[in-house]
Amino acid sequence: MTYINKGVPGIDQYITLNEPDVGAVLPKELYPQNAEVPMLFKPLTIRGVTFHNRIFVSPMCQFSSDNGHATDWHFVHIGGFATRGVGAVCMEATAVVPEGRISPQDAGLWADSQIAPLKRIVNFVHAHGVKIGVQLSHAGRKASTTASWLRFNSDRTAKTAKYIAEAEEGGWPDRVFAPSEIQFSPEYPKPKAISEEQIQAVVDAFGQAAERCKAAGFDFIEIHAAHGYLLHSFNSPLSNTRTDQYGGSLENRLRFPLQAIERVRAVWDKPLFVRISATEWAEGPEQDPTTGEWKSWGIEQSKIYVGELKKLGVDLVDCSTGGNWIKQKITSVPGYQVPFAEALKKTYPDLPIGAVGMITEPEQAESYLREGKADIVSLAREFIRQPHWAILAADKLGVAVKAANQYERGFPHLIGARHP
Numbered sequence: 001m002t003y004i005n006k007g008v009p010g011i012d013q014y015i016t017l018n019e020p021d022v023g024a025v026l027p028k029e030l031y032p033q034n035a036e037v038p039m040l041f042k043p044l045t046i047r048g049v050t051f052h053n054r055i056f057v058s059p060m061c062q063f064s065s066d067n068g069h070a071t072d073w074h075f076v077h078i079g080g081f082a083t084r085g086v087g088a089v090c091m092e093a094t095a096v097v098p099e100g101r102i103s104p105q106d107a108g109l110w111a112d113s114q115i116a117p118l119k120r121i122v123n124f125v126h127a128h129g130v131k132i133g134v135q136l137s138h139a140g141r142k143a144s145t146t147a148s149w150l151r152f153n154s155d156r157t158a159k160t161a162k163y164i165a166e167a168e169e170g171g172w173p174d175r176v177f178a179p180s181e182i183q184f185s186p187e188y189p190k191p192k193a194i195s196e197e198q199i200q201a202v203v204d205a206f207g208q209a210a211e212r213c214k215a216a217g218f219d220f221i222e223i224h225a226a227h228g229y230l231l232h233s234f235n236s237p238l239s240n241t242r243t244d245q246y247g248g249s250l251e252n253r254l255r256f257p258l259q260a261i262e263r264v265r266a267v268w269d270k271p272l273f274v275r276i277s278a279t280e281w282a283e284g285p286e287q288d289p290t291t292g293e294w295k296s297w298g299i300e301q302s303k304i305y306v307g308e309l310k311k312l313g314v315d316l317v318d319c320s321t322g323g324n325w326i327k328q329k330i331t332s333v334p335g336y337q338v339p340f341a342e343a344l345k346k347t348y349p350d351l352p353i354g355a356v357g358m359i360t361e362p363e364q365a366e367s368y369l370r371e372g373k374a375d376i377v378s379l380a381r382e383f384i385r386q387p388h389w390a391i392l393a394a395d396k397l398g399v400a401v402k403a404a405n406q407y408e409r410g411f412p413h414l415i416g417a418r419h420p
């Protein structure tokens with residue numbers, strides 16, 4: 001009998017082979033407790049791509065890129081999730097043009113030289129059987145700001161009086177664009193209204209970045225159309241007061257985001273996700289009950305928007321909220337955004353929907369999927385605290401999943417459950 005520490009076949013270095021993939025359910029023949037698998041650990045196939053569980057790492061800006069290029073920080077940060085049991089990782093907001101970065105150290109995919117460091121990360125993640133996507137973005141009127149830790153304390157209270165990254169700080173406050181010349185808040189840059197020609201250039205840039213995603217080998221793209229960034233800011237009558245074909249009616253306010261998403265869909269045949277903010281939490285009703293006029297952005301328009309996304313062939317809507325209205329009042333309780341995901345799911349039962357926002361407990365996450373409120377869950381802050389959350393969640397829900405070979409000894413009770 002020979003015992004060979006097998007490597008992943010067909011790759012350019014030795015990486016130990018995990019069988020099954022890290023985070024996949026172990027065979028029920030060896031693990032009788034796996035006869036019944038919780039929803040969180042049931043595979044999901046979207047457009048031919050199979051995610052071995054439904055736990056996603058939500059995109060998290062790291063403010064750590066080198067002129068838009070991923071660095072060893074990203075390799076360690078993202079690679080660390082791939083070795084710890086998730087179904088997929090979505091890389092952070094990645095700007096399609098330099099002026100679409102939130103901060104000077106944001107990620108980008110506007111140049112071919114940005115492909116190689118991403119490809120290295122993608123290859124490593126794939127070697128563990130995990131799927132990886134990237135969130136393509138344009139920060140709009142929230143661009144040219146400083147890294148979050150310069151602006152905010154860890155509880156998100158303000159640290160500085162202004163958030164703008166000035167030219168001498170690597171910023172571009174004179175090239176910040178928005179639907180209209182409306183600042184997000186006095187601490188942010190004063191934006192210029194983007195011209196129709198510039199809109200088309202951004203649409204093209206989304207398409208070109210999607211081409212680069214192919215070269216990097218990503219499994220999915222998520223378009224960032226949430227949190228008050230450029231695409232989302234076109235949705236809302238509070239930030240978009242244009243009088244051309246991109247402002248006014250709901251149809252007009254959806255036009256630019258739909259054009260950008262359509263362009264990506266045209267060049268990208270793998271799964272395409274869109275993150276939206278399903279409400280901006282503004283005061284008062286979304287629609288004037290007497291005149292029918294839309295007053296702010298909310299769930300009723302989001303439902304119409306998602307219907308259009310579905311027609312374009314979008315494969316999953318990642319349902320977030322907020323970020324466009326400075327006076328937003330959010331009651332941040334566990335699962336505070338799930339009712340919005342649920343409303344979209346009810347409207348489009350056959351469209352995969354993602355839930356995100358203060359999902360921290362395995363039973364909580366499992367309940368959203370079991371009750372049909374969403375199809376996947378994304379976690380951000382809890383993964384910072386507990387990178388092994390997926391394996392720990394499996395343990396809590398009573399299912400045995402594969403830990404990375406090198407980490408199995410940290411979970412002896414899971415191994416101990418094995419009996420032929």
Ligand SMILES: Cc1cc2nc3c(=O)[nH]c(=O)nc-3n(C[C@H](O)[C@H](O)[C@H](O)COP(=O)(O)O)c2cc1C
Pocket residue numbers: 058059060061062092093135224226227275320356357358359378379380381382
């Ligand atoms: C450090 C950090 C960076 C983030 N960056 C992004 C981002 O790049 N794109 C995005 O859509 N959301 C971003 N978010 C929001 C998260 O993806 C997530 O939607 C939000 O934190 C709520 O989920 P949570 O309660 O699990 O943290 C970020 C959150 C954190 C904590």
